[in-house]
Amino acid sequence: MNRVHQQPPVALTIAGSDSGGGAGIQADLHTFAAHGVHGTSVLTAVTAQNTRGVTAAEAVSEELVRAQLDAVLADFPVAAAKTGMLGGVRLLELVAEYGQDDRLPNLVVDPVMVTTTGDSLYAGDPAAYLGGLGPLSTVLTPNLIEAQLLLGRAIATVEDMREAARALATYGPRAVLVKGGHLERGDAAVDVLWCDGQMLDLAAPRVATRNDHGTGCTLASAIAARLALGHPLPQAVAGAKVYVTEALKAAADWHLGTGPGPVHHHHGRKSAAL
Numbered sequence: 001m002n003r004v005h006q007q008p009p010v011a012l013t014i015a016g017s018d019s020g021g022g023a024g025i026q027a028d029l030h031t032f033a034a035h036g037v038h039g040t041s042v043l044t045a046v047t048a049q050n051t052r053g054v055t056a057a058e059a060v061s062e063e064l065v066r067a068q069l070d071a072v073l074a075d076f077p078v079a080a081a082k083t084g085m086l087g088g089v090r091l092l093e094l095v096a097e098y099g100q101d102d103r104l105p106n107l108v109v110d111p112v113m114v115t116t117t118g119d120s121l122y123a124g125d126p127a128a129y130l131g132g133l134g135p136l137s138t139v140l141t142p143n144l145i146e147a148q149l150l151l152g153r154a155i156a157t158v159e160d161m162r163e164a165a166r167a168l169a170t171y172g173p174r175a176v177l178v179k180g181g182h183l184e185r186g187d188a189a190v191d192v193l194w195c196d197g198q199m200l201d202l203a204a205p206r207v208a209t210r211n212d213h214g215t216g217c218t219l220a221s222a223i224a225a226r227l228a229l230g231h232p233l234p235q236a237v238a239g240a241k242v243y244v245t246e247a248l249k250a251a252a253d254w255h256l257g258t259g260p261g262p263v264h265h266h267h268g269r270k271s272a273a274l
């Protein structure tokens with residue numbers, strides 16, 4: 001047996017738990033593992049959730065979030081980090097405190113506010129995201145609804161998405177990816193990336209599936225994993241989009257739960273049980 005394995009880079013997810021395993025910290029750790037990246041995690045909230053929705057949620061205390069961050073950052077060479085559900089302004093500000101002085105390098109900020117099933121995962125002023133984490137973000141990844149909440153204006157077309165990305169970039173992130181998964185139009189799933197002063201449209205074939213739970217978490221984690229692996233930012237985002245499209249395709253026929261189910265994070269790999 002070949003016992004020589006290269007040491008993996010380390011990524012960190014700061015997110016909530018999804019008991020259904022399709023989104024949140026579970027999706028993030030799957031995605032890191034699928035990329036050959038060692039995943040560390042800081043749990044911000046526990047949700048009781050399945051493919052039909054969220055039935056309960058409780059925030060982890062600030063003290064415990066702080067202790068998790070201290071434990072991970074004191075001992076692991078974190079090469080990239082990702083935030084998901086932060087629940088409210090207090091944890092957002094706490095994470096921003098740790099983001100100072102480049103302690104959370106290559107920071108991907110997914111401003112999780114509402115789930116696909118319509119449940120709210122953020123209580124607070126959306127603008128706090130831009131003030132608190134905007135300038136610390138390597139890339140900010142709002143979906144259509146989140147971009148609308150952040151900017152307080154309607155976004156209905158790809159051109160609106162481009163304008164939104166430009167407007168969000170004025171708050172300080174190096175790049176903004178406005179995701180168009182919820183723009184139910186045409187055969188393509190189009191996201192727009194504003195990065196280093198350039199606009200890029202990232203289009204993928206729209207997969208005919210109801211299993212799209214956790215695609216936003218998966219995309220943001222795949223970007224963080226690729227940044228940890230040393231990919232340049234635009235390539236990390238474009239590669240992550242291809243990974244999500246393949247994960248959607250591979251799970252299109254799954255029936256895990258009666259609502260929108262998870263995607264296949266390990267589509268590229270054989271089972272370890274083989």
Ligand SMILES: Nc1ncnc2c1ncn2[C@@H]1O[C@H](COP(=O)(O)OP(=O)(O)OP(=O)(O)O)[C@@H](O)[C@H]1O
Pocket residue numbers: 023114115116142143144179180181182189190191204205206207208209212213214215216217219241244245248
């Ligand atoms: N049916 C689909 N086919 C192909 N790509 C898709 C599909 N649905 C979503 N995507 C892609 O998945 C990624 C996540 O997009 P989306 O806009 O759904 O984010 P999100 O709302 O944060 O995700 P989530 O559903 O986890 O909340 C984007 O790259 C988007 O284009």
Ligand SMILES: Cc1ncc(COP(=O)(O)O)c(N)n1
Pocket residue numbers: 015016017018023024025047049084085112114115116117121212213214215216217
């Ligand atoms: C803990 C947690 N974090 C994030 C999401 C967003 O994912 P989705 O919108 O696909 O439900 C979620 N449902 N649960």
